[in-house]
Amino acid sequence: MQKHIPNFITLLNVFCGCVATVFAVMNRLEMAAVFVALGIFFDFFDGLAARVLDVKSELGLQLDSLADMITSGLVPGIVMFQLLAMSQSGGWNMDGFSFSNSEFLQFGSFLPFFGFLITMASAYRLANFNLDENQVSSFIGLPTPANALFILSLPLILFYNGSDMVNDIILNPWFLVLLTLLSAFLLNSNLELFALKFKNWSFKDNALRYIFLIVSLVMIITMQFLAIPFIILFYILSSLVNSKM
Template sequence: MPDERQRRRSIYLLPNAFTTANLFAGFYAVVQAMNHHFETAAIAIFLAMVFDSMDGRVARLTNTQSAFGEQYDSLADMMSFGLAPALVTYVWAMQGLGRWGWLAAFVYVVGAALRLARFNANIGKVDKQYFQGLPSPAAAALVAGFVWLSVDNKLSLSDGVVPWAAFTLTVYAGVAMVSNAPFYSGKTFALGRSVPFWVMLVVVGVFVFVSSDPPVVLFGLFILYSLSGWVLWLWRVRRARRLGQRMREMGGAASHDGPSGPSQEP
């Protein structure tokens, strides 16, 4: 028991190095947005996602989880997937919208903060196979992906369509993070187990597919992922309704199948 407490209080270099890289990428994205290098800022947010996905898996594989690492990871995520995407998209497109622009950015920041706080409070209490609400890295990828796609294709901000599209996407991402829609987490996939050969071919195919046009492909993939939770939620609601209706029908049939005949009154 003392060894376990000591392990929980320890600071491990390898997983926290990835967390620091995640934090640096988020900070770098903000700096690049201030310098109006928006494509570089968006790419930095995607790099933060890569580092964030590695720190937790490395900690689990090496058995170096710690309470310090959990809190440090949450603070880094707030920077990289909360503040950075909101500031990048605000400076890029939403400044011209006046108060609506910074309000949309604030809705996103609040959604990310609430999402991370709820995740920390519910550790060990929810299904590990699904996230409750859109995870903050995916929300950041949704916002940053739109910035990257628009800058890469030189979409004009002067017609007002792109700024309002950024506004809508930013608000949606903020609201989706605090929703109860289930989004697949991927945590049940074990990196240490053996896989068939065709899985490696699929991985290679995914890399080739993404590298063909990273802004378009990544944005499209995260659009699909951001909608998948609502599709699963609607499917669960419909299944629950069908099950409830079936139970009511069975209950009604059982009441009609009871003994019948003249009542035996005294």
């Protein structure tokens, strides 16, 4: 019975991804972000449960990537689609997201579909990850959950932490296009990034992980959602420094 527990947790990630997809299509991006975050929570604990129960399996590996494809691959692509559409339709206001499908169809732009490059790059990364036996204690390229949090932080910043200057930057179509290209590159780059997998609770063995979590917590408390892009940047830079040591 216990061998099915990690897979059930992974299926909860699938469910969260499906709900997040619905909200993202409806342009309820803040709710999409909530369910993506919940899905990533389950994504972290399915692996933890598999290690604790010692029931790791090939099925679990494949199921985990399929779940990530929805929660951390499809949803960020839809969110970027919506942001690109808003950047051209002027649909943002301080009361929320006012963009509608009818407005988009009247506008007739194909630029928002460029956002699905994130979904395509995520699919390629996840397929490659399943074939790579070296990514155990570290990752090669930005993990899809980290990338998803990065993309989903943008509407949250607009909604809760935005200023006129920040909003203008985020809803600049050139900025969003460059961010999409950067996202696709980081997902499939050769950068070696540390994994938040604790084999024990020793500070000596996990110093980088503890420092990263503490700094991230401080940034979230002081900067709220605006901290998320900086946390991802700190994650990449600290990994690069660690790999050189």
